[in-house]
Amino acid sequence: LLNEFTLIEEFFTKKLPSPTDVLLGIGDDGAVLKVPADQALVIAVDTLVAGVHFPVDTAAADIGFKALAVNLSDLAAMGAYPRWITLALTLPAMDTAWLQAFAQGLFTLADQYQIQLVGGDTTRGPLTITIQAHGFVPAQQTLRRSGAKIGDKIYVSGTLGDAGLGLQIALHNINLPSTEEQFLLQRLNRPLPRVELGLLLRQFATSAIDISDGLLADLTHITEQSHVGATLTAEQLPLSSALSRSLSHHEALQLALTAGDDYELCFTIPAAREQEFLLASNQHPCTCIGFISEEPGITLVDFPHSLLATGYRHF
Amino acid sequence: LLNEFTLIEEFFTKKLPSPTDVLLGIGDDGAVLKVPADQALVIAVDTLVAGVHFPVDTAAADIGFKALAVNLSDLAAMGAYPRWITLALTLPAMDTAWLQAFAQGLFTLADQYQIQLVGGDTTRGPLTITIQAHGFVPAQQTLRRSGAKIGDKIYVSGTLGDAGLGLQIALHNINLPSTEEQFLLQRLNRPLPRVELGLLLRQFATSAIDISDGLLADLTHITEQSHVGATLTAEQLPLSSALSRSLSHHEALQLALTAGDDYELCFTIPAAREQEFLLASNQHPCTCIGFISEEPGITLVDFPHSLLATGYRHF
Numbered sequence: 012l013l014n015e016f017t018l019i020e021e022f023f024t025k026k027l028p029s030p031t032d033v034l035l036g037i038g039d040d041g042a043v044l045k046v047p048a049d050q051a052l053v054i055a056v057d058t059l060v061a062g063v064h065f066p067v068d069t070a071a072a073d074i075g076f077k078a079l080a081v082n083l084s085d086l087a088a089m090g091a092y093p094r095w096i097t098l099a100l101t102l103p104a105m106d107t108a109w110l111q112a113f114a115q116g117l118f119t120l121a122d123q124y125q126i127q128l129v130g131g132d133t134t135r136g137p138l139t140i141t142i143q144a145h146g147f148v149p150a151q152q153t154l155r156r157s158g159a160k161i162g163d164k165i166y167v168s169g170t171l172g173d174a175g176l177g178l179q180i181a182l183h184n185i186n187l188p189s190t191e192e193q194f195l196l197q198r199l200n201r202p203l204p205r206v207e208l209g210l211l212l213r214q215f216a217t218s219a220i221d222i223s224d225g226l227l228a229d230l231t232h233i234t235e236q237s238h239v240g241a242t243l244t245a246e247q248l249p250l251s252s253a254l255s256r257s258l259s260h261h262e263a264l265q266l267a268l269t270a271g272d273d274y275e276l277c278f279t280i281p282a283a284r285e286q287e288f289l290l291a292s293n294q295h296p297c298t299c300i301g302f303i304s305e306e307p308g309i310t311l312v313d314f315p316h317s318l319l320a321t322g323y324r325h326f
Numbered sequence: 327l328l329n330e331f332t333l334i335e336e337f338f339t340k341k342l343p344s345p346t347d348v349l350l351g352i353g354d355d356g357a358v359l360k361v362p363a364d365q366a367l368v369i370a371v372d373t374l375v376a377g378v379h380f381p382v383d384t385a386a387a388d389i390g391f392k393a394l395a396v397n398l399s400d401l402a403a404m405g406a407y408p409r410w411i412t413l414a415l416t417l418p419a420m421d422t423a424w425l426q427a428f429a430q431g432l433f434t435l436a437d438q439y440q441i442q443l444v445g446g447d448t449t450r451g452p453l454t455i456t457i458q459a460h461g462f463v464p465a466q467q468t469l470r471r472s473g474a475k476i477g478d479k480i481y482v483s484g485t486l487g488d489a490g491l492g493l494q495i496a497l498h499n500i501n502l503p504s505t506e507e508q509f510l511l512q513r514l515n516r517p518l519p520r521v522e523l524g525l526l527l528r529q530f531a532t533s534a535i536d537i538s539d540g541l542l543a544d545l546t547h548i549t550e551q552s553h554v555g556a557t558l559t560a561e562q563l564p565l566s567s568a569l570s571r572s573l574s575h576h577e578a579l580q581l582a583l584t585a586g587d588d589y590e591l592c593f594t595i596p597a598a599r600e601q602e603f604l605l606a607s608n609q610h611p612c613t614c615i616g617f618i619s620e621e622p623g624i625t626l627v628d629f630p631h632s633l634l635a636t637g638y639r640h641f
Contacts, residue, residue: 060451
C-alpha cells in the first residue's frame with residue numbers, strides 16, 4: 012500500500028504560515044477548521060475518473076488543475092468564496108513525476124485564491140480524483156437554482172461549446188490550426204472557475220448554476236427547481252471565434268447547447284436590475300441568451316430545425 | 327453516464343425534516359451548512375477501493391456500513407461529534423439492488439447518530455467509495471496525536487487483531503467454527519466507531535488516534551508527533567476469545583500488533599487521572615497496554631522473540 016503520510020507530506024504540504032482558520036491541517040485523523048460566525052459553510056464534491064472524465068493521456072498537471080477547477084466552479088455557482096480543499100487520490104502506482112506535475116497543476120489554481128489543502132487520503136487503484144471544496148457565503152446571499160422568476164434575463168459567462176470541441180481534439184478525432192487547437196484544449200483542460208463573478212452575483216442573481224453537463228441540461232435544473240420555463244434565441248449564444256471558425260454554424264450551436272465541461276456560469280437577473288448588473292460586471296464577459304418564461308421547459312427560438320433535440324420545444 | 331441526480335435522489339435522499347444546521351442539502355451545486363459559533367469543524371476523508379480495502383465479493387450493505395464507519399472512527403479519534411457526510415461513489419454500472427443494499431448499510435450507521443447526507447457525486451468507473459465526514463468539537467477539546475507526555479498510560483478500546491483474522495476468513499484462507507467466523511467477520515465488515523468514547527476522551531486524553539493500520543504503526547504516529555516513546559507489555563494486549571481460541575498466542579499477538587482495520591481508539595491518559603477515567607469509562611471497554619516512555623520508538627516487553635519485527639526494540 013502507498014504510504015499516505017509520506018505522499019501527502021512530500022507533494023501536498025505547502026510550507027505556508029497556517030492561516031488562523033486552520034486550527035489543525037494535514038497529519039492527524041482529521042482537520043480542525045474554524046468557520047467565521049457570520050458565514051455559512053458551502054461544500055461541493057466532484058470526482059474525476061480517468062477515461063471517463065478526461066482522456067487517459069491527459070497531462071498530470073492538467074488533471075490536477077481541472078480536478079480543483081470543477082469544484083471551485085460549483086462554489087462560484089453558490090456565490091461562495093473558496094477557502095479549503097481535501098484531496099482523495101487513487102493511483103495505480105507510485106509515480107513521483109506524475110505526482111509532482113499533478114500537485115503543480117493543482118496548486119497553480121489553489122494559490123490564486125490562497126486555498127489551503129487541509130486533508131486527504133491516497134489509495135492504490137484505478138486513477139480517480141475526488142476533491143471536496145469548502146467555501147464561505149453569508150447565508151442570505153447564497154445563490155440557488157430555485158429562485159428564477161418569470162421575466163428575469165438569462166445570462167451566461169464566457170463562451171459555450173469550446174470544451175466540447177477541445178475534447179474532440181484531445182481524442183484525436185479532428186485536426187485544427189494550432190492557434191485554435193491551443194485555445195480549445197486550454198478551455199478543456201484548464202477551465203477557469205468564475206469565482207469573482209459568483210461573488211458579484213450575490214448582489215444580483217435570482218438563480219445560478221455552473222454549466223458542467225451542457226447549457227440545456229443545466230438550465231433545465233434552474234427551470235425545474237424554479238417552476239418556470241426559459242426561452243433562448245440562437246443568435247444570442249456566445250461562441251468563441253475558434254469555435255465559429257472551426258465548425259458549421261449548426262455544429263457550433265449544437266456544442267454550445269449540449270456539450271459539457273465549459274464550467275461557465277448560467278444565471279438569472281431581474282430585468283429591472285439588468286443595467287446595474289452590466290455596469291458592475293464589465294470585467295466579467297457575460298451575455299444575455301434569453302429570458303425566463305412561464306411555460307415549462309426550454310423554448311428555442313431561431314435554431315436550425317435539424318439541430319433540435321427531442322424534448323425541447325421550438326418555434 | 328449515470329445521472330447523478332436521479333441516483334442520489336432515489337437512494338440517498340432521506341425524507342427527514344431538515345435539521346436547522348443544513349440550510350441547503352442535496353440538489354444544488356453545493357450544500358450550505360451552519361457550524362455552531364462555539365464549535366470547530368472537524369473533517370475526515372477516506373477512500374475504499376474494491377479489491378484493495380475490501381474483498382471484491384464483500385456484501386454491498388457491509389461496504390456502505392464500513393465506508394462510513396472508517397470516517398466516523400477518524401472523527402472519534404479527534405473527539406468530534408459527527409453531523410454531516412458527503413458521498414462520492416464510483417460504480418462500474420447502474421445496479422439497483424446493489425445501491426439499495428449499499429444505502430441500507432450506510433444509513434444503518436448514519437441513523438444511529440442522525441447524520442445527514444448533504445451532498446455527493448456519482449460517477450462511472452471501478453468501484454470506489456470516498457466519504458467525507460464532518461463533525462463538531464469545541465476547539466480547545468480537540469484530541470490530537472501530538473499531546474502524549476512521558477508517564478501517561480496507553481489505552482486501547484475493545485480488542486485488537488480481530489479484523490485481521492476476519493480478513494483471512496473473508497479471503498477463504500482459513501476455516502473456523504461458525505461462532506468465531508461470525509464474530510470475526512462482523513469485526514471486519516461492521517466496525518463500530520467509538521464515537522461516544524471519543525467524546526468522553528475530550529476530558530481525559532492527552533493524545534488519541536484510531537487504529538486503522540495496526541497498533542504499532544498507529545501508536546508510532548502518536549510517539550513521533552509527541553516526541554516520546556512507548557513501552558508495551560505482551561500480556562496486556564486485549565485479545566478476543568475468538569482470536570485466542572483460533573490462533574497460537576504468537577500469531578494472535580502478531581495480528582494484535584500489526585493487523586489493520588480494527589478501528590479501535592488508542593489514546594493516552596495522565597497517570598494521575600487514570601482512576602477517574604476508569605470510573606467514567608466503565609461502559610466503554612478499555613485496556614491499559616503500556617505507558618509513554620522517554621526513549622524514542624516502541625519498546626516491546628515480554629513478547630515472543632520470534633515475533634518481533636525489525637525496527638521495534640525489545641527486551
